[in-house]
Amino acid sequence: xNTPIQFTVNGNRQSVDVPPMKRLLDVLREDLHLTGxxxxxxxxxxxxxxxxxxxxxxxxxLVPALQAHGSRLCTIEGVSTEGQLxxxxxxxxxRGGAQCGICTPGMILATHHLLDKYPNxxxxxxxxxxxGNLCRCTGYMRxxxxxxxxxxxxxx
Amino acid sequence: xxxxxxxxxxxxxxxxxxxxxxxxxxYIDDQSLPGMWHGATVRSSIARGIxxxxxxxxxxDWEQFAIVRASDIPGENTIVHLTKDHxxxxxxxxxxxxxxxxxxxxxxxxxxxxxxxGVRIEYDELPGVFTIEESEAAVENNDAERIIWPGSDAGxxxxxxxxxxxxxxxxxxxxxxxxxxxxxxxxxVEEEYHTGAQEQLYIENNGVIAECNKDALGNVxxxxxxxxxxxxxxxxxxxxxxxxxxxxxxxxxxxxxxxAFGGKEDFxxxxxxxxxxxxxxxxxxxxxxxxxxxxMAATTKRHPSRTRHRTAVSKDGKLLGGTIxxxxxxxxxxxxxxxxxxxxxxxxxxxxKWPHIRVRAKAMATNIPPHGAFRGFGAPQSLFxxxxxxxxxxxxxxxxxxxxxxxxxxxxxxxTATGQLLNEPVDMQHLLTRALQESEYHEKLxxxxxxxxxxxxxxxxxxxxxxxxxxxxxxxxxxxxxxxHLDVLEDGxxxxxxxxxxxxxxxxxxLCQVAAQTLQLPYEDILIAQPDxxxxxxxxxxxxxxxxxxxxxxxxRASHQILATLREQEDLPEEHTREQFIxxxxxxxxxxxxxRASVRYEPATKIYWDDELYRGDAYPGYAWAVYVAxxxxxxxxxxxxxxxxxALQEVGLVMHPVLAKGQIxxxxxxxxxxxLYEKCVWKEGRMMNNQMTNYIMPTSADLPPIHVHFEEVPxxxxxxxxxxxGELPMDGPAPAILNAIENATGIAFNTIPLLxxxxxxxxxxxxxxxHGGSEDFDxxxxxxxxxxxxx
Ligand code: FES
Ligand code: FES
Numbered sequence: 001x002n003t004p005i006q007f008t009v010n011g012n013r014q015s016v017d018v019p020p021m022k023r024l025l026d027v028l029r030e031d032l033h034l035t036g037x038x039x040x041x042x043x044x045x046x047x048x049x050x051x052x053x054x055x056x057x058x059x060x061x062l063v064p065a066l067q068a069h070g071s072r073l074c075t076i077e078g079v080s081t082e083g084q085l086x087x088x089x090x091x092x093x094x095r096g097g098a099q100c101g102i103c104t105p106g107m108i109l110a111t112h113h114l115l116d117k118y119p120n121x122x123x124x125x126x127x128x129x130x131x132g133n134l135c136r137c138t139g140y141m142r143x144x145x146x147x148x149x150x151x152x153x154x155x156x
Numbered sequence: 157x158x159x160x161x162x163x164x165x166x167x168x169x170x171x172x173x174x175x176x177x178x179x180x181x182x183y184i185d186d187q188s189l190p191g192m193w194h195g196a197t198v199r200s201s202i203a204r205g206i207x208x209x210x211x212x213x214x215x216x217d218w219e220q221f222a223i224v225r226a227s228d229i230p231g232e233n234t235i236v237h238l239t240k241d242h243x244x245x246x247x248x249x250x251x252x253x254x255x256x257x258x259x260x261x262x263x264x265x266x267x268x269x270x271x272x273x274g275v276r277i278e279y280d281e282l283p284g285v286f287t288i289e290e291s292e293a294a295v296e297n298n299d300a301e302r303i304i305w306p307g308s309d310a311g312x313x314x315x316x317x318x319x320x321x322x323x324x325x326x327x328x329x330x331x332x333x334x335x336x337x338x339x340x341x342x343x344x345v346e347e348e349y350h351t352g353a354q355e356q357l358y359i360e361n362n363g364v365i366a367e368c369n370k371d372a373l374g375n376v377x378x379x380x381x382x383x384x385x386x387x388x389x390x391x392x393x394x395x396x397x398x399x400x401x402x403x404x405x406x407x408x409x410x411x412x413x414x415x416a417f418g419g420k421e422d423f424x425x426x427x428x429x430x431x432x433x434x435x436x437x438x439x440x441x442x443x444x445x446x447x448x449x450x451x452m453a454a455t456t457k458r459h460p461s462r463t464r465h466r467t468a469v470s471k472d473g474k475l476l477g478g479t480i481x482x483x484x485x486x487x488x489x490x491x492x493x494x495x496x497x498x499x500x501x502x503x504x505x506x507x508x509k510w511p512h513i514r515v516r517a518k519a520m521a522t523n524i525p526p527h528g529a530f531r532g533f534g535a536p537q538s539l540f541x542x543x544x545x546x547x548x549x550x551x552x553x554x555x556x557x558x559x560x561x562x563x564x565x566x567x568x569x570x571x572t573a574t575g576q577l578l579n580e581p582v583d584m585q586h587l588l589t590r591a592l593q594e595s596e597y598h599e600k601l602x603x604x605x606x607x608x609x610x611x612x613x614x615x616x617x618x619x620x621x622x623x624x625x626x627x628x629x630x631x632x633x634x635x636x637x638x639x640x641h642l643d644v645l646e647d648g649x650x651x652x653x654x655x656x657x658x659x660x661x662x663x664x665x666x667l668c669q670v671a672a673q674t675l676q677l678p679y680e681d682i683l684i685a686q687p688d689x690x691x692x693x694x695x696x697x698x699x700x701x702x703x704x705x706x707x708x709x710x711x712x713r714a715s716h717q718i719l720a721t722l723r724e725q726e727d728l729p730e731e732h733t734r735e736q737f738i739x740x741x742x743x744x745x746x747x748x749x750x751x752r753a754s755v756r757y758e759p760a761t762k763i764y765w766d767d768e769l770y771r772g773d774a775y776p777g778y779a780w781a782v783y784v785a786x787x788x789x790x791x792x793x794x795x796x797x798x799x800x801x802x803a804l805q806e807v808g809l810v811m812h813p814v815l816a817k818g819q820i821x822x823x824x825x826x827x828x829x830x831x832l833y834e835k836c837v838w839k840e841g842r843m844m845n846n847q848m849t850n851y852i853m854p855t856s857a858d859l860p861p862i863h864v865h866f867e868e869v870p871x872x873x874x875x876x877x878x879x880x881x882g883e884l885p886m887d888g889p890a891p892a893i894l895n896a897i898e899n900a901t902g903i904a905f906n907t908i909p910l911l912x913x914x915x916x917x918x919x920x921x922x923x924x925x926x927h928g929g930s931e932d933f934d935x936x937x938x939x940x941x942x943x944x945x946x947x
Contacts, residue, residue: 035186036179038414040359041448045848048359076179089177093169096814099822100660101176102183102360102414131857134848136357136415137660139825140856142818 005069009034010078020066024058025049027065028075036076036105040134047133050106051075057113059132076105079112087153088112088146097146099137107133111147119155121147164673164876167814171664171684172412181412184363184383189441192365193222194265195434196444198258198275199454200250203286203523203841204304205279207248207257213274221271222438224259229433230376231400235425235491236393239310242489242526244398244429250279251304252488252525253842254454256426261434261442284523286841288462288483291315291520305521308490317486317519318494320501322770324513324573333512334468337477341468345549349465349541350907351890353485353836354458354829356530357853358659360384360414362423362455363445366431370439376401379432382409385424386416387697388655388689394425395432410687413659417826418529420659421699422492423455452846456528457836459484459496459519463504463541473555473563477512480504482538486519487526493519496527498629500534502774503887505573506542507584507623508564513573524841529699531823532886535624536830543620543891544906547898557895561588561621574774579761581869582780584621587804591619591782594865595802600786601899608900612791615799616900619784620891625775626701626880627873630765633706633757633776639693640707642671642714644751648738650675650718651683654695656707661882662815663703669811670708670875674715677734693754701880704811705777705873710755712875717753760873777873779881781805783824783888786860787896794916796897798828798860803888806867808879813866816881820864823885829853831890835909 006015009032016031025042028034028051040048042061049060052074079086088111091097098104107130114121114129121129126147127140135143175181210225212218226233226245233247234240246257260271285291285302294302295315307313323330338344364383371377376399381391388408395406408428413420427444434442446454461484468476482500486493501517550560565584571577592598597617604615627633641653650671658664668682675682685692695707718741722728726740744751765772786800803820810816833852837844845851870877890908898904903918 029186035182038183038360039185040361041848043448043847043849046359080178085174085177092177093173096167096170096818098170098173098176099662099818100358100360100413100415101172101181102358104176105179108177108179127857131855134359134853134855136359136417136826136853137822138818139821139823139862140859141821141862142814143856 003066005065007068007071007073009073010075018065020064022065023061024063024065024068025060028060034075034077038102038105040102045134047106047110048103050109050133052109052113055116057110074109076108079108088115088150091146091150091153095146095149096142097138103133103135107135107143111150114147115151115154120151162673163669163679164811165809167812168665168669168679170662170815171668172658183360183412183414184365185445187365187411188443189365189367192441192443193261193263193434193438194268194444195259195261195431195442196268196272197256197430198260198272200246200253200255200257201277202250202279202281203253203284204251205249205281207246207250208278208280210258211276213276216271216274220262220267222261222434224433224437228437229398232397234397235429236397237422237491238494239308239312239490241305241308242491244426252523253840254525256430259430259434261438284841286522286524286838288485288520288522291522304488304523310490310494312490315521317490317521318497319518320497320515320770322501322515322574324510324575330512330514334477334479334514337468337512341476342471343469343553344466345469345545345552346466347545347548347906349463349544351461351537351540352909353460353527354530354834355452355836355851356417356419356457358415358417358419361446361448361451362420362427363443364424364428364431365441365443366428366435367441368432368435376436378405378407379435380407380409381428381432382411383424383428384413384420385410386420386657386659386699388657388687389694390422390697391425391428392689394429398429398433407688407690410657413657416659417531418533418699419456421529421697423528448848449846452851453843454525456491456526458530459486459493459527459534459537461485461500461537463538465541465545467545467549469549469553471553473553473560475508475510475564478510480513480515482515482517484519484534484537485522485524485527487522487524489526491526492528496529496534498534500538501770502574502625502629503535504538504542506539507566507621507780509566509570510573522841524838531826532883533700535883536886536890539620539622539887540890540908543622544894547618547895548904557619558588558592572774575771576773580777580871584780587780587782587806587867588621590865590867591784591802591804594804594863595784595786595800597784604900614789614791614900615787616896616898617784617786618892618895618897618899619782620888620895621782622887623778623780624701624884624887625778626705627776628700628702629774630767630772631763634759634763636696636757638696638706638710638757640695640710640714640755641693642711642718642753644718644741644745645683646745648741649681649683650677651685652711653685653692654707654711655687655689655692656695656703657687657698661819662812663698665815666704666811667708667711670711671715673876674712675719675737676732677737681734701882701884704878705880706757708875708878709873710757713755714753717755718751721751721753777808777871777879779805779807779879779884781884781888783892785889785892785896787893787900789897789900789915791919794912794919796832796910796915798832798893800860801828801862801889802865803862803885804865804867805881805884806869807881807884808871808874809868809877810866811876811878816866817864819881820885821862824862824889825854825859827886827889828859828893831893831908832910833858835911
């Protein structure tokens with residue numbers, strides 16, 4: 001009952017043969033060995049599994065593999081280029097936006113999505129934009145700073 | 157290159173930060189071993205009862221599974237902490253819901269769910285106790301059926317894991333002093349305070365991978381567990397008993413850990429032992445990772461508490477004497493409850509002078525999964541009670557909360573309730589002044605009182621003053637006898653070897669800063685080894701705000717030792733360049749083969765502690781703090797929100813300002829959750845809301861701006877003058893917030909978590925509050941409610 005599924009992940013065409021209802025999260029982690037996408041809750045609450053699907057932020061634990069067929073995916077592994085940190089990653093690193101780091105991949109993708117929508121977001125827009133991504137370590141303040149600095153770097 | 161700018165106090169990049177932002181850091185669930193199987197746990201579906209039968213569903217091919225029962229354990233069936241009451245797997249009786257009974261492993265993870273359901277267990281149910289009060293009642297009524305825990309050789313009695321009796325002086329004299337104080341008092345203020353359980357809610361669930369080797373006779377020769385954890389040597393200790401193996405045959409490796417907060421202090425011993433037993437049985441490496449629901453239902457939480465205060469006060473606001481009775485709910489087994497209770501006991505009198513005080517504390521058994529370590533470790537519970545009570549005293553005698561505290565603060569040269577002389581500078585008066593200024597407390601107090609008259613949104617401000625002891629209690633650090641190695645490798649780079657773990661707080665970074673600073677080398681040159689017990693020495697557990705202060709000091713001393721060796725034997729000058737250091741180290745290594753410094757803990761000053769009487773120097777050092785909360789209570793929704801938070805603390809040298817701020821902010825956020833959001837709903841010992849959808853922690857949209865302020869008064873106990881900060885920020889938010897809510901509404905709430913339904917209930921009922929509160933509340937007065945006079 002496997003189905004062939006094709007999509008583009010971080011610019012690379014991929015095809016996998018998996019049960020159609022397999023979670024995209026598991027396809028990424030198990031079939032493609034992209035373990036940067038994390039599982040925190042498995043029920044769409046924490047955002048640790050967030051990826052960009054055709055540019056939209058989705059929780060990959062809620063997306064069946066079939067739904068990703070033909071799509072363009074971006075995971076944390078696709079944010080940097082050739083080992084060069086993306087400005088968002090650099091700012092998270094400098095400003096203390098990552099503590100234990102388990103929420104960080106999802107948080108960085110959510111930031112990516114937010115800055116696409118609002119290149120110079122207000123604090124409220126940041127708070128709302130990241131509200132689907134839980135972080136238990138930071139209390140979010142360093143993350144807000146990281147996002148603001150990233151915004152200033154990308155669109156000064 | 158001699159360092160011109162000190163690295164201690166700067167904010168270099170987090171050591172493992174790059175891997176984390178790249179998504180390249182490997183947590184346990186990101187790893188797998190060749191031939192690895194997956195494990196799962198069959199758990200008790202009832203709270204307490206005798207196991208009558210275990211049957212296996214015929215439709216499943218059990219030949220494919222490895223099955224482990226208690227009888228398979230080669231050594232002792234116990235997860236040892238302080239006493240051996242806690243079985244690794246239940247044998248004939250279960251004592252809490254979700255208690256592990258049987259373990260299963262299979263090559264395919266997806267086969268496990270149905271298999272766990274396919275194990276049918278029948279019980280003969282026994283009556284359970286589910287609250288502190290029910291547990292006490294069973295003892296009082298001699299109700300043998302409800303004595304759920306028999307007592308222990310470690311000081312436990314029926315249904316009670318541990319009791320402490322702490323006096324501020326000789327027992328007789330203190331009792332006499334207390335009698336006289338209550339006789340002479342102008343006011344006697346009494347109240348009872350409650351706190352609920354709290355889930356650590358690290359975003360990475362518990363998980364491990366275990367391997368097991370056997371000798372020619374088929375006996376287990378060695379085991380290895382890697383996983384998400386705080387204290388690798390705790391797991392080693394657990395494995396030695398389970399497998400009856402010497403320490404060196406039990407290897408434990410901590411891998412990148414996605415948050416812990418105490419929740420991965422004692423629990424990894426359980427899941428680690430389980431996976432190792434399955435690996436023994438199936439002959440393959442075995443991974444166990446919990447999903448969120450299992451992690452929340454089955455693993456430890458913060459101890460619920462009840463604290464009763466009775467205080468004698470003079471009309472000019474002097475505390476004359478007090479009695480404090482603390483009770484915590486320990487769950488079904490002792491685990492760490494005695495130590496959590498100890499910290500609750502010692503912190504319960506707070507940063508105040510008490511001429512006479514008596515603290516009685518006990519940890520009661522209930523048929524709930526064992527409660528365990530969570531940031532603050534008993535102190536948040538007893539400080540919540542105290543700081544709410546200080547506001548109640550102030551209100552009763554007609555002083556402001558500020559003035560009452562000012563008249564009773566401890567200062568330099570005073571003695572704490574345990575008799576510890578505060579010989580390092582303490583200035584609570586100044587901390588309070590500054591915290592109130594930074595938060596514009598006085599101005600807001602006046603402004604909100606005016607605005608509240610015309611608004612259905614009632615705003616208020618409140619604060620809490622408190623301290624948190626860093627390091628193990630009393631003689632604990634001496635007993636731990638921590639050891640640290642510092643190697644200089646072939647290329648001349650120093651490598652720190654400690655069992656202290658990184659789980660987000662910044663262990664790797666600050667320890668490398670200490671070494672860099674002391675060795676006069678660039679921070680980037682310093683390496684820190686992965687905590688693998690086959691390589692790193694036991695530098696103690698990563699708990700109790702001890703890493704920066706205690707382990708940091710050991711790294712500093714080890715660095716000095718390396719320098720002394722190189723200066724003596726290789727003529728390394730006092731001020732050296734990086735190149736000179738490398739040359740000297742390599743020359744030394746060429747002659748001796750290696751270069752290592754090993755240092756053991758030595759107290760900076762003489763530490764005296766009496767474990768029997770609970771008297772003496774409770775902690776090597778204290779961090780002191782005043783936290784101010786500003787709240788808004790919406791009378792349409794009955795929702796209380798924190799609208800601004802100011803956290804001022806004196807923590808010695810701030811080693812890394814960015815990390816330190818992050819620690820405080822993260823702790824404050826957890827404290828806000830503790831006060832207003834996070835409620836564990838229990839039914840017969842089982843957590844009913846074990847999901848992130850219905851156990852609510854604050855999101856980025858819920859939190860106010862958190863302003864963090866530091867005062868730096870260097871301490872002799874830590875490297876460069878640092879003290880511990882990890883747990884401190886958990887202590888202050890809850891009482892500050894409830895004090896602010898009382899300021900806003902005029903209603904004293906003495907139980908957390910405080911949810912909108914609780915506020916609604918008090919606003920709409922005219923009955924006395926459930927927990928012995930004594931405020932008169934007439935809702936018709938709310939419109940004109942005026943907070944206490946401005947000081
Ligand atoms: S794992 Fe997908 S939202 Fe939590
Ligand atoms: S950094 Fe640990 S959960 Fe966000």
